[in-house]
Amino acid sequence: MSEALKVRLDSKLAEVGSVLDVEGVLAVDDFVVGDRSFSAPEGVAYELTITNTGATVLAMGSVEAELQGLCDRCLEEARLHLTGEVDALFADDPDAFCEGDDEEEIEVLPIVEDMIDLTLPVRSAIAVEIPFKVLCKPDCKGLCPHCGQNLNEGSCECEARLAAEGDPMNPMSALKAFKTKDRTGE
Ligand SMILES: [Zn+2]
Numbered sequence: 356m357s358e359a360l361k362v363r364l365d366s367k368l369a370e371v372g373s374v375l376d377v378e379g380v381l382a383v384d385d386f387v388v389g390d391r392s393f394s395a396p397e398g399v400a401y402e403l404t405i406t407n408t409g410a411t412v413l414a415m416g417s418v419e420a421e422l423q424g425l426c427d428r429c430l431e432e433a434r435l436h437l438t439g440e441v442d443a444l445f446a447d448d449p450d451a452f453c454e455g456d457d458e459e460e461i462e463v464l465p466i467v468e469d470m471i472d473l474t475l476p477v478r479s480a481i482a483v484e485i486p487f488k489v490l491c492k493p494d495c496k497g498l499c500p501h502c503g504q505n506l507n508e509g510s511c512e513c514e515a516r517l518a519a520e521g522d523p524m525n526p527m528s529a530l531k532a533f534k535t536k537d538r539t540g541e
């Protein structure tokens with residue numbers, strides 16, 4: 356069950372320069388990255404400082420989450436502890452802040468009915484931290500490409516058998532076979 360994290364810009368944030376700290380845990384839907392999916396059963400913990408800067412409202416802080424997904428090598432469960440940074444800017448009229456020639460493109464989000472919606476910034480701060488390769492442990496041995504044995508749990512006979520037979524998948528043994536044939540053809 357996902358939630359929304361919305362903060363009302365009420366009296367606590369009415370004055371220019373006023374600051375409000377918010378913290379809590381946001382329940383989120385699974386993170387889907389390509390064909391991989393990660394759940395955050397305990398949600399995303401956030402600690403944010405919201406500042407009324409006058410023209411804009413700034414939300415900065417940190418987020419933390421424990422994700423569960425599959426190991427890219429052995430397909431068993433992998434857990435990820437991730438931390439990220441939130442840096443979000445809100446304005447009544449976000450289009451007025453489109454600085455096209457600015458090197459750093461900061462996305463300005465809209466203030467809707469005196470509320471800022473921090474759901475996406477909090478979620479994104481974790482999503483960008485998901486590594487390209489996710490492993491159950493740094494030295495995961497993965498699965499045998501021949502028989503599918505999980506090599507963390509035990510070895511299989513494939514390595515020994517293929518070494519004895521001459522692995523047809525191994526380009527070196529294929530080359531050896533080709534050279535031998537070539538020579539006999541002369
Ligand atoms: Zn693994």
Ligand SMILES: [Zn+2]
Pocket residue numbers: 499500501502503504511512513514
């Ligand atoms: Zn095997």
